[in-house]
Amino acid sequence: MSGQLLSANHAAAIGAALAGRANRTGRGFVSGVYPITPSTECMELLCNQEIEKGHVVRVESEHSAMAVCIGGAAGGARTFTTSSSNGLAFMAENVVAAALLRLPVVMVAANRTLGPPWNIWADHGDTLMLRDTGWIQMYCADNQEVLDTVLCAFRLAEDRRILLPALVCQEAFVLSHTMARTHVPTQDEVDRFLPPLDLPGRLVGTARIVGGLTVPQTTEVHRAQHHQAMGRFFEVYREVQDAFEAVFGRRPADPVVPYRADDADVLVVSMGTIGSTVERAVDVAREKGIRLGALRVRTFRPFPAELLAAAFRGRPRIAVIDRNVSLGFGGVLWGEARGLADPGAVVQGYMIGIGGGDVRPEHVLALAEDVASRQAAGAPVLMEAGA
Amino acid sequence: MGVTETGRASIPEEIPLPLEVRVHGRGGQGGVTCAKLIATIYAEQGLHVQTFGDYGSERTGAPIRAFARVDTVPIRNHNKVYRPHHLVVLDAALLGDDVLDGAEPGAVVLLNTARGLEPFADRHGRFRFAAVDATAIARRHGIGTSAVVIINTTLAGAYARAMGLPWEAVERAFAVQGLARDLPAAREAWDAVVSRAADEGEAAPVRRAVPAPNVIGIAEHVEDLPNPLRTGSWRTQMPLYLSHAAPCNAGCPAGNDVVGFVQALATGGVEAAARVLFRTQPLPSVCGRVCPAPCMSACNRGAYDGAVHIRGLERWIGDHVDAEGVRPPRAANPRRVAVVGSGPAGLGAAFALASLGHDVEIFEGESCLGGVLRTGIPAYRLPEEVLDRDIGRILALGVTARTGTFLDAAAIADLAATRDAVIVAAGLQRLTGLEAPGVLLPGVLQGIRFLDDVKRGAAPRLAGHVVVAGGGNTAVDCARTALRLGAASVTIAYRRGRKEMPAIGPEVDEAVAEGVKLALHRQPVRVLGEGRVQSLELAEVELGEPDASGRRRPVVTGRTAAIPCDALLLALGQAADLSIVPALPNLFTAGDMATGDGTVTHALGSGRRAAARVLASLDGEPDPVLPRPDLDSLVAPAHVRFSHFHVEPPHAERHRIGAHALGFDEVNRGLDGPSEASRCFSCGACTHCDTCMLYCPEGVIHRVGQGYRVDEAFCKGCGMCVAECPRRAMAMVQEASAR
Numbered sequence A: 001m002s003g004q005l006l007s008a009n010h011a012a013a014i015g016a017a018l019a020g021r022a023n024r025t026g027r028g029f030v031s032g033v034y035p036i037t038p039s040t041e042c043m044e045l046l047c048n049q050e051i052e053k054g055h056v057v058r059v060e061s062e063h064s065a066m067a068v069c070i071g072g073a074a075g076g077a078r079t080f081t082t083s084s085s086n087g088l089a090f091m092a093e094n095v096v097a098a099a100l101l102r103l104p105v106v107m108v109a110a111n112r113t114l115g116p117p118w119n120i121w122a123d124h125g126d127t128l129m130l131r132d133t134g135w136i137q138m139y140c141a142d143n144q145e146v147l148d149t150v151l152c153a154f155r156l157a158e159d160r161r162i163l164l165p166a167l168v169c170q171e172a173f174v175l176s177h178t179m180a181r182t183h184v185p186t187q188d189e190v191d192r193f194l195p196p197l198d199l200p201g202r203l204v205g206t207a208r209i210v211g212g213l214t215v216p217q218t219t220e221v222h223r224a225q226h227h228q229a230m231g232r233f234f235e236v237y238r239e240v241q242d243a244f245e246a247v248f249g250r251r252p253a254d255p256v257v258p259y260r261a262d263d264a265d266v267l268v269v270s271m272g273t274i275g276s277t278v279e280r281a282v283d284v285a286r287e288k289g290i291r292l293g294a295l296r297v298r299t300f301r302p303f304p305a306e307l308l309a310a311a312f313r314g315r316p317r318i319a320v321i322d323r324n325v326s327l328g329f330g331g332v333l334w335g336e337a338r339g340l341a342d343p344g345a346v347v348q349g350y351m352i353g354i355g356g357g358d359v360r361p362e363h364v365l366a367l368a369e370d371v372a373s374r375q376a377a378g379a380p381v382l383m384e385a386g387a
Numbered sequence B: 001m002g003v004t005e006t007g008r009a010s011i012p013e014e015i016p017l018p019l020e021v022r023v024h025g026r027g028g029q030g031g032v033t034c035a036k037l038i039a040t041i042y043a044e045q046g047l048h049v050q051t052f053g054d055y056g057s058e059r060t061g062a063p064i065r066a067f068a069r070v071d072t073v074p075i076r077n078h079n080k081v082y083r084p085h086h087l088v089v090l091d092a093a094l095l096g097d098d099v100l101d102g103a104e105p106g107a108v109v110l111l112n113t114a115r116g117l118e119p120f121a122d123r124h125g126r127f128r129f130a131a132v133d134a135t136a137i138a139r140r141h142g143i144g145t146s147a148v149v150i151i152n153t154t155l156a157g158a159y160a161r162a163m164g165l166p167w168e169a170v171e172r173a174f175a176v177q178g179l180a181r182d183l184p185a186a187r188e189a190w191d192a193v194v195s196r197a198a199d200e201g202e203a204a205p206v207r208r209a210v211p212a213p214n215v216i217g218i219a220e221h222v223e224d225l226p227n228p229l230r231t232g233s234w235r236t237q238m239p240l241y242l243s244h245a246a247p248c249n250a251g252c253p254a255g256n257d258v259v260g261f262v263q264a265l266a267t268g269g270v271e272a273a274a275r276v277l278f279r280t281q282p283l284p285s286v287c288g289r290v291c292p293a294p295c296m297s298a299c300n301r302g303a304y305d306g307a308v309h310i311r312g313l314e315r316w317i318g319d320h321v322d323a324e325g326v327r328p329p330r331a332a333n334p335r336r337v338a339v340v341g342s343g344p345a346g347l348g349a350a351f352a353l354a355s356l357g358h359d360v361e362i363f364e365g366e367s368c369l370g371g372v373l374r375t376g377i378p379a380y381r382l383p384e385e386v387l388d389r390d391i392g393r394i395l396a397l398g399v400t401a402r403t404g405t406f407l408d409a410a411a412i413a414d415l416a417a418t419r420d421a422v423i424v425a426a427g428l429q430r431l432t433g434l435e436a437p438g439v440l441l442p443g444v445l446q447g448i449r450f451l452d453d454v455k456r457g458a459a460p461r462l463a464g465h466v467v468v469a470g471g472g473n474t475a476v477d478c479a480r481t482a483l484r485l486g487a488a489s490v491t492i493a494y495r496r497g498r499k500e501m502p503a504i505g506p507e508v509d510e511a512v513a514e515g516v517k518l519a520l521h522r523q524p525v526r527v528l529g530e531g532r533v534q535s536l537e538l539a540e541v542e543l544g545e546p547d548a549s550g551r552r553r554p555v556v557t558g559r560t561a562a563i564p565c566d567a568l569l570l571a572l573g574q575a576a577d578l579s580i581v582p583a584l585p586n587l588f589t590a591g592d593m594a595t596g597d598g599t600v601t602h603a604l605g606s607g608r609r610a611a612a613r614v615l616a617s618l619d620g621e622p623d624p625v626l627p628r629p630d631l632d633s634l635v636a637p638a639h640v641r642f643s644h645f646h647v648e649p650p651h652a653e654r655h656r657i658g659a660h661a662l663g664f665d666e667v668n669r670g671l672d673g674p675s676e677a678s679r680c681f682s683c684g685a686c687t688h689c690d691t692c693m694l695y696c697p698e699g700v701i702h703r704v705g706q707g708y709r710v711d712e713a714f715c716k717g718c719g720m721c722v723a724e725c726p727r728r729a730m731a732m733v734q735e736a737s738a739r
């Protein structure tokens, strides 16, 4: 059996380095990095990689790390960084800038609870805080998916029809520090999958400033273009899946991953590794004759509204699990998904695993039972997983 | 990845799949690596594995956990391990309900303990127990530090044996994880582990759930589209790239382009710097040693972290440049000019004229060229070969020299009749004496003659206590030379204070460091002795009303004291002897004869100006006015954006101290490299640093060729570029329309 025993952090770094080398016949690779638990291991490994035409620049803050990527991308380099939690919060201004400048930066976030008080464990609140910054967002459920999604993210972000930065999310420790067998592709394979970046209008000889003053109408046009680029994602992603499968022999998961969902009386929707926990709960329930099904939302931005609406069709009860709280509202995923179900269907929100609590099948079974017993949806429920 | 039947077959039947392993230890013991090794052993048997730590903010010693899972299919379970089949306990003291939680009867517990299985004989009977003294083994193998023994690798060996896994798998796993050097310890543990079977039938005790602790709420503790907006229409002022005068340049009496040669040194090296310097400076190695450096007093960096050591850099260039002087092309209308005197003013004039291709002859009364540079400056400050090298470069321009004849007024007039012009730069011949009784006693000498005698090798031996009267460079040179000639002690008597001494500051410091004493506010009023000077009466001097120059006039008091004195050297100043200069229309004076400023650099500037005057008058033109920058165009410290520059104190020259040990060897070895040049702000001169371009909020400054272009359609006239320029190489000017 092939595959190396790797943490998802290392898998991400190796993916980035492979992608970086694949641009050696183009304008090379640039990465600005700043450490923060739990993404530090990713940047550390990247710093130790030999990358032809590659520059991994260690800077003094996350804000500057993204600035390095912006500069590198504007110059036509393939760019990558990684961060987490409050680091992302500090980086936010430049996260917005990268997106609005339509630069195909790829970032891996280790989802970690925002503080203070400091909590280093998993929570999706940090990347969801960046929901509206104009980045593609994809959430992973295992180590292999992290590496594969990093490679796909470059190809998606750099596609002329899209040209947007992409955020690959993996939960703190549950993925970032968990070691599992991971297939590491060869450079030759990655070269075949990822052509050199050919950015339109890149800065080469003459330094100039991008993003000067604008007027309302220009911004309207920019936003419309940005939004349309998001809209082309699903079509392009299918091509990327095909290309990936052709080169690597395995198919990256769909934007929404169903599991025994077709005939489900109760559908449980979630993101990240909780998705695999839900699948285990589904198996347990099915053994007892309960028709539970699952949907894992892998692509969160652009939001797969049509795919979800199709999957919700005919499903009377839907539980949405959020590992985040939009304070004063409820779960972010629930908020976006609840309007997509059939009229009269019950879509109940559950927030669980906040601050890194270990969400287990029994929790999923309990909330499935809860939603099954409801005649109408109520206020979102905050459940404690403890631990 | 399919089911791996060979994987299943390669491990003992008793090991259930999926398998869950939980490791308990303390921070620092390496529990996470232990779990990783265990997982790797199974991975090496061809199985799917997953391993992770339960990360926390724990410090060394706090309980930690780590997990491993093994299966024949990819593992989708991302939860922690709650129902372990195998428990590995790195510290027996941890063994309690928490550790055993969730383990079913029949589970295996591997314990690190020095006490073997005995203590557990009648406890935990429902588990299979294995024990090994991993701590003792790891310590024997020197794994960890003297403070903390790291047992993870040792214990992994015991685990494999206790679970019936093959030793080869252990070897491979250690190799994969880069831990092969710990294998001997693992092997010892493999051999030493003991185990006990589980008691069939003993049931697990029921554990009562512990309620979660109450949590106190926080509040209870305290690519752009083209821009359609033509911002250029907002503008009333426009930025301009405009050089301003650097204060060092303005402060150099010789007229050197200081910022030019320093920047050339920083960016282009010695030869490039020399090309700039040689436009005005014929004596870089001399000035680089003896100039009082008014440029440095004017340097803007002085207001930040210390003036740029310009003099030291000038010396570096003079001493390291390879270029010999090259004969310039002859002037279109060559003039024939005689220069009388070969001190710095004469050399400066000759150099200026010869550089333009005119014919120059120098007349020097002494046998060697150099004037006061040769006779009046001690070798420990200015070695002869340094002077010779600078002069050699001047002669290489085609200048001829006649030495050994002093010219009187008549001879000079003869010269004037046969040349287009004569420049007299004979320096200061009249020496100021001391008006005090007893000055004619043997042992009282003029300092400048004394220095000259020393240079000629005709110096008197000195002994005892030598007193020097005066406060200028000659006084300090006399004092330090006296020490070198054997004086037991030397005192400089000066009528004003230390700050008022005209000598170069560091020279005074060095003299003091060598042992010279300063008698300040003192004036010799009487020389005493029988047959020769034996003692000296010094009067106290007070400072009275300011004189015309603004300096307070010294007033000699009646309070006197006598000190022993074996020789008195007079260094009270010199004056020009103008009787040798006949009044003729083609005769000009230069240097101290003309200005009396008394420094090499002033003399050089004066020589250069005299040369210009000569050429202008021969062409029938009015006296050239050499431009002096007006104050407004000077770069002041307030124009320099200090925050752009790192604080970096000046590089010091390498001074050696010790008059007796050194004798007349050069005291100052100069800078140890040219890197001081990079401290220069480049006041008023653009360095193409891109700061303006980067700060323009509109992004409308672009590089073109060697400079920049501002896009007028979009420049809104905010002035940010000018404000951010670290060195005043730009200015805002009113738009014509706004004027």
Ligand code: SF4
Pocket (backbone or CB within 6 Å): B246, B247, B248, B249, B258, B259, B262, B298, B299, B300, B301, B308, B310, B679, B680, B681, B682, B683
């Ligand atoms: S910093 Fe440089 S340019 Fe400015 S005054 Fe000093 S030597 Fe001259």
Ligand code: SF4
Pocket (backbone or CB within 6 Å): B238, B239, B695, B696, B697, B698, B699, B700, B701, B710, B714, B715, B716, B717, B718, B719, B720, B721, B722
């Ligand atoms: S900063 Fe830019 S917009 Fe402002 S004055 Fe300078 S060139 Fe013009």
Ligand code: SF4
Pocket (backbone or CB within 6 Å): B241, B685, B686, B687, B688, B689, B690, B691, B692, B693, B724, B725, B726, B727, B728, B729, B730
């Ligand atoms: S900021 Fe730099 S590049 Fe711009 S004018 Fe000043 S010195 Fe020149």
